[in-house]
Amino acid sequence: MTHYIYNYETEFDFTKLIIGNQIKIDTNTFRYYIYYLDDTPKDLFIKLPSIRLIYNYKNNKYTQIKLPIYPVYDKTEALILFFKKLEKIIKERLKLNKLFVKTIDKKDKIKLLKINIANDFKINKQNNLLITDLQSNGEINGFINLGYIWETETSFGLSTNIAQINYKPKIDTFSDEFLDFDIIKKPIKIINKNSETNNKNKNIDTVFKISSDLLLKAITKLNHVSNN
Secondary structure, eight states, X not given: OOEEEEOSSSOOOGGGEEEOOOEEEETTEEEEEEEEEESEEEEEEEEEEEEEOSSOOTTOOSSEEEEEOOSOSHHHHHHHHHHHHHHHHHHHHHOOSSEEEOSXXXXXXXXXXXXXXXXXXXXXXXXXXXXXXXXXXXXXEEEEEEEEEEEOSSEEEXXXXXEEEEEEOOOOOOOHHHXXXXXXXXXXXXXXXXXXXXXXXXXXXXXXXXXXXXXXXXHHHHHHHHTO
């Protein structure tokens, strides 16, 4: 089955949301699988906007994390609004007389998105980072899969599962080469109005200016470091 990715660029068409019939997993656990009808039923993925980590997960021992939706700007606001509308649709369609567990929590005025993620899930697969390697003030984005709605004897809610995370650590220092600059000689004429001598004009022969070639080279290297 193919997939459909929602990225907030257009309005999400909730009329195309398919919630399957109840499937029994064990004695007291059930699932309702979710699809998006785009010609054919497709697995539904949501693009995570760029988010800044305000703490790390080095002591995480669980298969679920709470991701701070931070900072608040147009795309993170769209993410929050999407889940509010989606959860309203789920409750209206299933009509279960049970506690609904929200996907987004709130703590100290910060909203947190609950995401299922295995401790051995590889982040930035090329360097084999784990969730415990993420550091505060790093930047992440990626994709999450909305696989199904879960139901128990007393409650129900949406299962959000990580599909991909891209991580950029915080840059504490720039390279020496990026901060370096060339000294380029360029005459600048300054008029001294207070001078009573015939030589009223003075030239300053040296001005500090960043070389465009050096700056371009340094930025290229900086981007290379940031993408690892």
